[in-house]
Amino acid sequence: MDRAKESIGHTGTDRRVPWLSLSVLVLGAFMAILQGSAVNVALPQLMAVFNATPDEIQWVLTGYMLVTGVIIPVCGYLGDRFGYKRLYLLALAVFILGSALSGFAWSVNSLVAARVIQALGGGMIMPISMALLYQLVPVEKIGTALGTWGLAMVVAPAIGPTLGGYLVEHFGWRLVFYVNLPVGVLAIPLIALLLPETRRRDGLRFDFPGFLLAVAGCFTLLLALSEGQDKGWGSQYIVTLLLIAGFTLILFALWELIAPEPMLDVRLFLNPVLTVSTVATGLAAVALFGGVFLVPLFTQTVQGYSALQTGLILMPAALVSGLVMPFAGRLFDRVGAVPLGITGLGIVAVTTYMLHNLAIDLPARHLQCILAVRSAGLGLCMMPLTTAGMNTVPVHLVGRASALINTIRQIAASFGI
Template sequence: MAAIRVPRPADQRTVVAVVFVATMFLAIMDATIVNVALPSIATDLGTGTDSIDTVVTSYLVSLAVVIPASGWLADRFGARRVFLAALTVFTVASALCATAGDVGQLVGWRILQGVGGGLLTPVGTTMLYRVYPPQQRARAARVMMIPTAVAPALGPVLGGLLTDGLSWHWVFLVNVPLGLATLLYGLVFLADVPATAARGFDLVGFLLAAGGLAGILYAVSTGPSHGWGSPAVLLTGAAGLVATAAMIYWETRVPHPVLALEIMKNRIFRMSNLVMTFGVMAFMALLYLVPLLAQAIEGASSTRAGLLVFPEAVGVMIGSQVAGSLYPRIGPRRLLAGGLAAAAVTIGLFAAVTISASPWTLRTLMFLAGFAMSFVFLSTQTAAFATITPMRTGDASALFNAQRQLASAFGVALVATVLALPDAGSAAAGAFARRWVFLVPATLALVGAVLALFIRDADASATMRSVAQRVPTSPGTGPDGPVPAKLPRREREAT
């Protein structure tokens, strides 16, 4: 009897897009879906609120720890193999989290879950950019926008519905069916990519990078709640900074570093990451503030508070279509500067209307903030990899995702610290802090807009059809990749 063959789709772009969206959705949403279930978990497992915070922190830290090794693993063992293995680990760990009988077990399984999730994001990004040529990177960025925009906003809503309607166990079990379906789809349709790395593993660099990321993330995640002067925060933060400094010293002196920091010499990659850092800080701070203050001030339920945030995802989805059509003609600089400036104004309006305003006023502002930020996300994700060769995509993706993870944590920690200032003890000062804290992410977005003006559209010409089709390039011109030999007058004035 002849074996049954399942045909592979001819276009791997479709296959990679499907597995990328599904897995990134799971990994990103899992960082927010658990938050609303923490009180129920603490009650059921018989622990206090101080201990239950480690359920979130352990996932975020383990997520970041494995990112430095993602590029080497993808090159050494093949992106497909590493990606599917990481998805298996994440799915199995999600099921194990639901079986935890005490906080220690739950934290242990969350660490394992973070290991899988931490590899999914950079390895998935590597696969995506390898199947999309530079001229189609804006289309690839649209694919990346789906989980990036929807998952953080949907997490609190879905978490509230599952916890209130079923039990906290389902915030973990919900990952299992989608994880298994994506795993089977990937096993059947995802094309194998042969391993390319013959270099040895930089163990010292990995330990320093992982320790640095873990220490810094733990400190900024627990600092607002435990106090920045607490011994645990001070020790882990200092250790993280020392390890990061040692990592930079080591990685710039070894022939095959686990984190290829020399990629930062690439001007468009460096500037896109810098702008992205301020944009992500502002965005995550806003997503943190609105549901938190809605619950604290208005007494809103977790589900209702999450629904106030969800219009942001709709704004990102719609805005990404507009930004995707404009990017090839306009380039990243003006889209980034305009998007961040518009986001700064929109976020600043939250301070004027207060969180007690009409729900539809808040939802409208969230939609507009998401619409503006879509220009930022699409442009940075497209331009950052404009001159990165396929062989260096894994290394660049590890750096890009590590920086984005740190930016997310710093954005939330900054506004949480402002809300926890001692002066907020009085009613007047507390109301003032809650109202004007929105100026913090608004200022971050404004700083990002100013930095965006220093981006050169010519550096991203490979991702712009209108420029790339007309500008002759001289390849191999150093770390910034192809350099346009001569730009038309309009592009010269724009850059």
Template structure:
């Protein structure tokens, strides 16, 4: 594995085909990540069909996020406890079972159960795929490998609402699961034949208390942040659950630092490169998720487009991101991370700035162009930064690094949506009250545009902060 053109080997030293291995991993990651946003545009139809409230229906998305967040930290333990091939089959099997339950569900409770079982597979799948991709490529091609993963991580959530909008407009919402199911079964079949065991098992002892603290802490924090995105930060339940989550996660962290075999090795953050790159990637990701929520609100509520049309507006940006990600990985492999990051962050800043000045007359092509420009900046930074961070760790900590990176990114993604939507909501309320526009014609439109602009202003400030701290990254190819 030291030579870029030599085939990878399994734990028994037998070489195997990298291409088939990678195709299986990327396909599995695409299907599981796609389901995070696949139901967003289908929620109104589900509410009508299953006779549930909007609050209940949002649990189809919130529960998926919570289970994902809870299981990701445990993935590092599972990777060293269960053979990687078997773990992948278990994760995809869980995802398939959940998909079948969702497709056949006739009640909301059955649909929610299916989503939870889907999320169990997805929560293990994402860090598993990243770790395996990292290990089957030599050091001088890891940027390329993570660029391929970047296509999936960024492209899947973006295409989800567009695909769902089309399916829901033409067919029943259950066809969302009918579409995914055969692809998942094909992936399981390919995985059975093409995946190999590449991670030596160390059989670490499971610390039950650490697992419980992780579940309660992350579950409470993610629930509080998610609730803030729906009800605002003034809700007392939001603060109570967030504080409880932070306190318990602090207890979890202190325990991990004392254990000989921690559930999640937090000493990975002792590496400055890993810590800084993880924070930057998480900030970029949180502004991406927040933007994917605010832009459809603007295009539907202000410009009057349908859910499908709103999704199509985001699609060119997703395609650009898919094209840029592997290219940026190759650039990273050849030239290192510092200059690439500065260029990418500069483009991201330039692309974000115009979104603070949206109006009722903003054209679709204007939105598409600057959204694509933002995606260029993200494509040049996200996965190269993640690769540089993981490269800075010893080989034995790679699985813990990917688990820690994904956990932080999951929290930041939820936080980004809550912050940007929260800023929008507060701005709408304050603008309406202070300007007395509630009785004027077009008052809702004025207040909403103001709120969305302020939401993007929050994103711009976050990107500025990420741009500043990117100068802390050491400029060498290994990222150490």
């Protein structure tokens, strides 16, 4: 058989959505994203326990973000070469190992090292699960399936502070990491049993120059975005990082245009639908993760709420997302992405603007209403826009497109934070 011509597209005769298999993909994605927002609320306790400075403890987040940004671009190649099911199992196993080591950490340095291991797995979970979804689900049901899968992206960041706050206040910071272990122990055998084997391209060559350029560009850009606020955006350090990032990413794009087997096929952006979809979801990601980061910071440091109280303020937004996203997926299958995208992005723009003028005496109910409406807008636009773009990609390039989209989304999320 000529493996080079194989794709990961759905080829079966069953036109139903495999909900049990889809739920396993949602579980893995939910766990990875939940961890990020849950760890945020544990940082004050980590500073106290390890007697660490804010700059030192920031690397618990920064280290994870940098490694995630580096590993996402190579996911498409790894999935095509070794099979997406195998890679997903490996990603979950590495993520669980990193979680266990994080919970066992005895110093800031050991925690940062464990978080790097965790990120190697966590960074692969979202792009690989998206590619697997296209292998499992018939094309005409993709909107519904992605709407359900997308719950992880919007609901997990809202639930994370509640769960993290409860665990930190009642059990300590270590359980924030250990809580992943039973979920992983459940998810890994379910994936092995429920997900079909995916095809591989044995003769695929690794784009080593493209990989090095992508690593250098993404690493320096994300590092600059992470430290720009503290170091000063006009400082020589940050300006140098941004110049290196810009230069290497331009070289990366040029190389990928001429590479015989590019790691990230930037020619996909010649597809106008995919380009508009990626830009629009990138803007939504800026709003989503900016709010996830800034709202808890405001409620805890300015208004004096506890981590658990902050989580409860965010909870209605998570519930709204849980209701809206599957509904939006079904609507997409009927009316398409344009009306949902315009409506959702409009709501996000208005409610995000409302968040820029928060006052110390703002009632919690008022903030909850803003966040809930904003969450509805995000739920309406993010997955329909993603689906519209991905549906125009040839099935044999779905894995590469997923890696490309998630790389852009990771960078956009860093801009938001």
